[in-house]
Amino acid sequence: MTTEQLPLFPASGAKPKRIESPPRDAALVATDAPLNAKSSLAAGIGAFHDHMLQLGWSPYTLQAFGGDLKLFMKFSGANCALDELTTEKLNAFLHWLRYERGVPCKPKSFQRRLTTLKVFFAWLLKTQIISADPAAPIAHQPVTSPLPEILFDQQVETLMSAARAFMNAEKSDARPYLLVSLLLATGIKKSETMAIRLSDIDLSNRAQPALYIRYADARKRHKERKLKLPADFADTLAQYREKFQPRAHLFECTARNLEYILADLAKMTGLGETVSFESLRWTCAVRDYRAGLNPDHLRLKLGLSTITWEEAADRLKRLAAKPL
Incomplete structure (x- = not known):
């Protein structure tokens, strides 16, 4: 007869089994005894x-x-x-x-x-359970993934000027400036951009507008956060709403339509493939990193887990480093 071994991490929603007399040698049975170096x-x-x-x-x-x-x-x-x-x-x-x-x-x-x-x-x-860390001498081996594309400061100015020109044109279109300024300020992902509802935007203080990133999936609600928006966002949004009259979501077009807007700006400015949701997200992160934003705050702003942040932080350091 085999001894049943209890799972260390119970499955989500699973009901605990009633154990009347757990065997003494069951390795994973919970114990109130304090940990020490000889603990299993x-x-x-x-x-x-x-x-x-x-x-x-x-x-x-x-x-x-x-x-x-x-x-x-x-x-x-x-x-x-x-x-x-x-x-x-x-x-x-x-x-x-x-x-x-x-x-x-x-x-x-x-x-x-x-x-x-x-x-x-x-x-x-x-916690002084062990006297030496056996994992400390083991070095991380770099993952051979290329550094992401980002926009340099002058390129950001060029892109913003081009987007602003659409808003000030005779046939005004606030979408390019609204989209680019939103992505550069918040660093949100494409899926998060498409999920923004008008009710997620807080304009109670027009000088300090804010955006709530929310998730319908309960498993992803740890990514929910409140982000600062550009200082001029309220005025840009008003001009955008007057023309396009969105009802529920900020962008009621497809994600492909927004990608076309970024592609048109890239072609217009000669910036090529460096203008995308991903590149603007990384550009935002690098600018915040260089500005001295607390690393953990930056991790939370980007909605990253501690595991994902391990690699992202290394890439940010390399992107933000001074020339050798």
Whole structure:
């Protein structure tokens, strides 16, 4: 007869099973005993999961970190003592992930799993459960993805001038300026742009307009946030609404129509493929980074999880760095 092992991270919505007499050697049974260096890996991961919950980390981060640590536990053994997990054993696990597991491990997934180990063991060290961090000596290997396209300061001025010219033309069209100024100020994604409702825009203080990014999907509500809009947004919006008369959403055309607007501006200014939703999002992020915006505030502004931010922050540093 096999012993039933309880899942470390219960499935969402699952009802807990009633266990009358759990076996003594069940590795993942919760315990009130304080952690120490001789505690099992399973106990350490369980305590770390509670720590993540207390910090209010996003469901995505909880799921990703939980999956990574369960995979590490599968390799190392649930009953392995925390102080037996050396740098050599961590490197063996990482080697197994890449070459011996039999399942492809993409570079981004590998980097995320290494990040998970670093965060987990840094927490164990900070809470004085272990006396040395075995993950600290392991360096991140750069993911070979190209740096995103961004607009330089002079190009931003050129783009804004071209967009403003449409608004001031004889046949006025405020859409180009409204769209470009919105994207450069907020750094929101295309899907978030299309989801903006007029009721999400707060103009109660016209000098300091704000935008609420909301998600209908409950699983993504950790991305909801309040963002500053350009100081002239209220006037631009009034001119836009007068002509196009949107009823519910800010943009009641298709996403392709907005892409055409950006493409026309790119052609008009000679900026080519550097004008897109993605490039304007990264341009916003780089400008905020250079201006000294707190990194965690910038992460929240962009709606990124702590895992996704790991790579994004590295790319931002390289994009914003001074010439060598």
